[in-house]
Amino acid sequence: MEKFTFNVSEEEKGERIDKLITSYESDWSRSQVQTWIKDENIQVNGAAVKGNYKASVGDEIEVTVPEPEELEIVAEDLNLDIVYEDADVLVVNKPRGMVVHPAPGHPSGTLVNGLMHQVKDLSGINGVVRPGIVHRIDKDTSGLLMVAKNDKAHESLVKQLQAKTVNRRYTAIVHGNIQHDVGTIDAPIGRDKQDRQKMTITDENSRDAVTHFRVLERYQKFTYVECQLETGRTHQIRVHMKYIDHPVAGDPKYGPRRKSLPIDGQALHAGVLGFRHPVTEEWLEFSCPIPEDIERLLKRLRQD
Structure with a gap:
């Protein structure tokens, strides 16, 4: 079994416990969380609660995830x-x-x-x-x-x-104007002690992480960038862009709590992938266009 602990912030007070917990981890469904509450696998300040419990600031929520x-x-x-x-x-x-x-x-x-x-x-x-x-x-x-x-x-x-020989390039819409045309973010990533469902920049129990970026287009409040992974850590681009104060637009975990652009999920697309064929050793490289919803956002940002 795995245990996760969360502390309720000022912005989260008054939220129903089942809804709040599903916001911590996208892989947890509402019905699954409600079952855990009934089975007392979720406790608040050391005690079992009902599914309609509303969180208070400072509440310590402990989630025990049963063996799958x-x-x-x-x-x-x-x-x-x-x-x-x-x-x-x-x-x-x-x-x-x-x-x-x-x-x-x-x-x-x-x-x-x-x-x-x-x-x-x-x-x-x-x-x-x-x-x-x-x-x-x-x-x-x-x-x-x-x-x-x-x-x-x-x-x-x-x-x-x-x-680190695989070519992985992503495009993303991020908050704010990035002033440098190109750059490298070299910052180690590890598990966030305050929120075990998040990763963060830390020197403790971390692994090296390097992301290279270049600006494709700039808008009033956003920048369209291409990011190339040198390493492949969990949530790497999302964590690194937040680290330099340019979180990915629409990111529910690392971006602003208030939705910034009309997109369901982060505006991040793995558009280029290159590697050597495992048998012939021929270099293969593939690309795919950005999805329609990101294309619509770009058109809107260009018009604005």
């Missing part, structure tokens, strides 16, 4: 956008809002469920729940992922990620 049940992965026809596929590897364009693999609260509708329907073979290194998955992007980030179809390919792709 063994999941049966069901193949689903999700009409995935497979950009490239051969006998060893495939590249898929994941839509925003789709979780990469099944987890408590998301047993179906994930990228893995769709892959099980569309792809004959997937590597087994990551087990039953994450077949073929070499790396992930966040639920509310869209874009390209490479998937291994056998264990040999999986091992090769993982080594390339570790060696």
Whole structure:
């Protein structure tokens, strides 16, 4: 079992406990949290509460996440956008809002469920729940992922990620005007002690993280940037952009609490992915256009 502790802020007072907890972690569904409340896996200031409890400033909320049940992965026809596929590897364009693999609260509708329907073979290194998955992007980030179809390919792709030779470029709309045309953010990332569902810049229990960026366009209150990952830490671009006071627009975890632009999730897209083929060693590079909702935002910002 995992335990998470949260402290209620001034902005969060008066929120229903079930709604508040789901805002801490996007992978937790409202119905799942309500079940945990009934089972007394959620306590406030050391005591069990009812689902309609309204939070007060300073409340300490402790969430005990029970051991996940063994999941049966069901193949689903999700009409995935497979950009490239051969006998060893495939590249898929994941839509925003789709979780990469099944987890408590998301047993179906994930990228893995769709892959099980569309792809004959997937590597087994990551087990039953994450077949073929070499790396992930966040639920509310869209874009390209490479998937291994056998264990040999999986091992090769993982080594390339570790060696920092994979080309991963993202585009993002961020708050404010970035003054420098190009830059590098070199700041270690670790788990946030105050909020275990977040990552933060810290020297304690952290790992090196490097993001290179260049400005594509500037608007009145926003900047359109391209970010290139040198490392691949959890939430790296989102944490690094917040660190330099330019959080990603629409980011529910690291951005302003008040919604800034009409988009469901962060305006972040993994648009370019390049790597060496795990068998032929040929360099492969793929790109996919930004989703329509980000394109609409850019048009609006240009007009404004």
